Amino acid sequence: MVRSKSQRMVRMILAWIVVGLFFFPLYYWMTVAFKEGREIFDIPPRVFNFTPTMKNFEEVFGISFGFGFGEQREVLPGGGNWYMTPRLLDSIIIAVGSTALAIAISTFASYALSRMDFRGRHHFVGWVLSTRMMPPVAVAIPMFFMFRDFGLMDTHFGIILIHALMNLPLAVLLLKSFFDDIPREIDESAIIDGASRFLIFRRVVFPMAKGGIAATAVLCFIFSWTEFLFVLTLTQTGLKTVPVVASTFVTSTGTAWGNMAALGTAAMIPAFIFILLVQKQLVRGLTLGSLKQ
Amino acid sequence: MATVEYQKIGKSFGTVVVLNDLDLTINEGEFVVLLGASGCGKTTLLRMTAGLETVGSGNLSIDGRRVNDVHPRDRDIAMVFQNYALYPTMKVYDNIAFSLQVAKRPEQEIRAKVDEAASVLGLTPYLGRYPKELSGGQRQRVAMGRAMVRNAKVFLFDEPLSNLDAKLRAHMRVEIRQLHDRLAATTIYVTHDQIEAMTMADKIVLMHEGRIIQVGKPDDLYDIPNSKYVADFIGSPTMNFLDGQLRRAGKKVQFVCGDLKLSLPAGFSDQQDGRRVICGIRPADVTLSAKGEITGELSLIEKTGADMQLHTTVENHEFVAIVPRGVDVAAGTSVHFAVQADKLHIFDAGTELRI
Ligand SMILES: Nc1ncnc2c1ncn2[C@@H]1O[C@H](COP(=O)(O)OP(=O)(O)OP(=O)(O)O)[C@@H](O)[C@H]1O
Ligand SMILES: [Mg+2]
Numbered sequence: 001m002v003r004s005k006s007q008r009m010v011r012m013i014l015a016w017i018v019v020g021l022f023f024f025p026l027y028y029w030m031t032v033a034f035k036e037g038r039e040i041f042d043i044p045p046r047v048f049n050f051t052p053t054m055k056n057f058e059e060v061f062g063i064s065f066g067f068g069f070g071e072q073r074e075v076l077p078g079g080g081n082w083y084m085t086p087r088l089l090d091s092i093i094i095a096v097g098s099t100a101l102a103i104a105i106s107t108f109a110s111y112a113l114s115r116m117d118f119r120g121r122h123h124f125v126g127w128v129l130s131t132r133m134m135p136p137v138a139v140a141i142p143m144f145f146m147f148r149d150f151g152l153m154d155t156h157f158g159i160i161l162i163h164a165l166m167n168l169p170l171a172v173l174l175l176k177s178f179f180d181d182i183p184r185e186i187d188e189s190a191i192i193d194g195a196s197r198f199l200i201f202r203r204v205v206f207p208m209a210k211g212g213i214a215a216t217a218v219l220c221f222i223f224s225w226t227e228f229l230f231v232l233t234l235t236q237t238g239l240k241t242v243p244v245v246a247s248t249f250v251t252s253t254g255t256a257w258g259n260m261a262a263l264g265t266a267a268m269i270p271a272f273i274f275i276l277l278v279q280k281q282l283v284r285g286l287t288l289g290s291l292k293q
Numbered sequence: 294m295a296t297v298e299y300q301k302i303g304k305s306f307g308t309v310v311v312l313n314d315l316d317l318t319i320n321e322g323e324f325v326v327l328l329g330a331s332g333c334g335k336t337t338l339l340r341m342t343a344g345l346e347t348v349g350s351g352n353l354s355i356d357g358r359r360v361n362d363v364h365p366r367d368r369d370i371a372m373v374f375q376n377y378a379l380y381p382t383m384k385v386y387d388n389i390a391f392s393l394q395v396a397k398r399p400e401q402e403i404r405a406k407v408d409e410a411a412s413v414l415g416l417t418p419y420l421g422r423y424p425k426e427l428s429g430g431q432r433q434r435v436a437m438g439r440a441m442v443r444n445a446k447v448f449l450f451d452e453p454l455s456n457l458d459a460k461l462r463a464h465m466r467v468e469i470r471q472l473h474d475r476l477a478a479t480t481i482y483v484t485h486d487q488i489e490a491m492t493m494a495d496k497i498v499l500m501h502e503g504r505i506i507q508v509g510k511p512d513d514l515y516d517i518p519n520s521k522y523v524a525d526f527i528g529s530p531t532m533n534f535l536d537g538q539l540r541r542a543g544k545k546v547q548f549v550c551g552d553l554k555l556s557l558p559a560g561f562s563d564q565q566d567g568r569r570v571i572c573g574i575r576p577a578d579v580t581l582s583a584k585g586e587i588t589g590e591l592s593l594i595e596k597t598g599a600d601m602q603l604h605t606t607v608e609n610h611e612f613v614a615i616v617p618r619g620v621d622v623a624a625g626t627s628v629h630f631a632v633q634a635d636k637l638h639i640f641d642a643g644t645e646l647r648i
Contacts, residue, residue, distance in 0.1 A: 185375075193395055
């Protein structure tokens with residue numbers, strides 16, 4: 001298509017406006033992390049003309065920037081030096097763990113659902129989804145008692161388990177649609193070639209579904225990274241993830257906006273790295289070249 | 294190399310009957326083409342032979358062994374799918390080698406076999422490529438290479454050429470046939486293209502709505518179609534059909550349709566007067582002749598290169614004739630055709646079976 005120069009300019013400008021709309025709130029949030037005290041509340045808001053400071057990060061993570069790494073400083077309100085770093089680690093362990101568990105189970109489950117004939121196959125998907133129809137809050141309290149009795153309370157494994165379970169229905173549904181897109185003939189061709197089900201899965205189907213699995217993993221990771229309710233009810237002192245701990249900056253004597261923004265900004269980094277790692281797999285056209293077109 | 298035998302094979306999906314009481318024997322080394330319109334059950338029969346579909350009823354034997362309940366990998370068959378079904382994440386080499394790798398053959402043997410198949414199919418330069426980096430024809434060859442290295446007893450092809458352009462298709466037809474002659478393996482080849490069937494087959498099996506209508510050599514199906522359906526299906530352009538009656542005139546029997554009268558060969562002398570029949574005449578079997586019995590109103594002349602197709606109306610029936618290029622006719626005039634009595638195909642008007 002041939003477009004005039006002005007048309008292209010308009011398109012470009014519109015594109016940048018849309019990008020700006022999405023990016024600006026994020027950017028403003030990050031600037032809050034680098035602002036101190038009053039500057040956060042200045043009207044008109046200081047978008048570019050603020051004095052950047054690392055104070056919020058130092059308070060939250062107990063790292064003294066500019067004076068050497070981890071220099072001892074006075075104890076800060078809320079727990080002391082480094083006091084948010086373990087929370088970030090908790091979040092990473094739980095998000096990675098629950099994603100791995102959910103993906104491991106849902107990959108096999110959805111492949112089976114896509115390929116194998118068994119009674120009730122068609123109802124299965126609806127039934128799987130129905131577990132997500134109930135508001136989580138409705139089961140939070142029963143879960144609390146169950147976790148307490150099973151000794152899962154306040155453990156990483158417990159939270160990994162519950163996040164994985166919450167992700168399973170959606171992951172199964174998503175992955176099933178990816179497997180459904182892979183023509184059965186490819187499986188059948190491999191069956192005739194003498195391969196067992198597991199070998200077909202490992203050598204033929206899995207490499208084709210990698211993109212879909214990666215996309216599903218991103219969704220699972222983000223869900224777990226931001227989940228609030230179950231971490232709040234099922235943990236006490238043993239661990240806390242970022243969303244829960246961020247809420248502790250809201251106190252009876254005021255809200256520590258700067259600290260909260262610093263934690264939030266820092267929390268975006270691991271999620272961002274995870275998505276970057278997985279994104280390489282997000283290739284389009286998973287059956288490219290296998291079929292006549 | 295093996296025989297394949299179908300005895301009273303039936304198959305339905307739910308309430309839909311797809312194959313019905315099918316009997317067929319395929320001899321060792323034969324190239325059999327399953328021919329039929331879309332939806333007549335060709336793919337289903339082929340998949341059943343491969344073991345990808347359960348046998349509904351009846352017996353299926355390969356090489357004299359009943360294989361109804363034998364797993365596909367133990368049937369010793371190779372199959373080229375309607376949509377190739379290559380493994381997109383594997384290079385051409387691994388696509389072809391996969392079955393041998395699965396069988397844990399020694400690396401050297403695998404390489405030798407793949408190299409041989411690749412050189413026969415002209416794929417040697419492409420072994421390191423992925424399927425998506427190949428043209429349609431090359432993909433088709435990879436699918437064939439995959440089947441070749443198997444050394445299977447029976448080769449199954451499901452419309453392997455249906456998406457190639459006309460020229461490549463003609464080329465691949467010859468190649469597949471040559472390949473068959475080289476390997477001398479029993480081959481079952483599915484197509485809905487009658488030209489493919491005519492040019493490649495030792496034996497054509499014409500199917501219609503889950504039943505076998507006629508089995509025979511390509512020439513037999515062309516020269517002695519056993520029903521109007523077969524006559525209509527085989528040959529291009531299709532056979533002309535005229536509705537009429539048989540008339541006795543002394544010892545001779547004529548086909549009569551309006552003012553048109555055609556004498557029939559001696560074999561029809563015991564036919565009853567007034568029997569309603571359909572007379573089939575192939576477009577290529579008529580010749581332009583001023584004294585010809587068939588008179589048609591010429592409406593359209595189609596030039597196809599070597600010859601011309603004359604579209605005419607004969608006694609209110611569409612009638613197409615093929616004549617050599619350059620004969621002097623003009624649209625809007627009457628033309629006359631002659632036809633030999635033994636080129637007439639007479640079918641009963643009710644049963645549409647050959648008389
Ligand atoms: N899994 C299935 N479930 C229900 N009906 C089916 C199934 N597979 C095939 N059929 C039906 O069986 C009939 C025969 O199908 P088949 O694929 O064998 O046709 P075909 O002769 O190969 O046609 P084509 O030339 O279009 O490939 C069709 O009417 C089809 O709708
Ligand atoms: Mg088919």
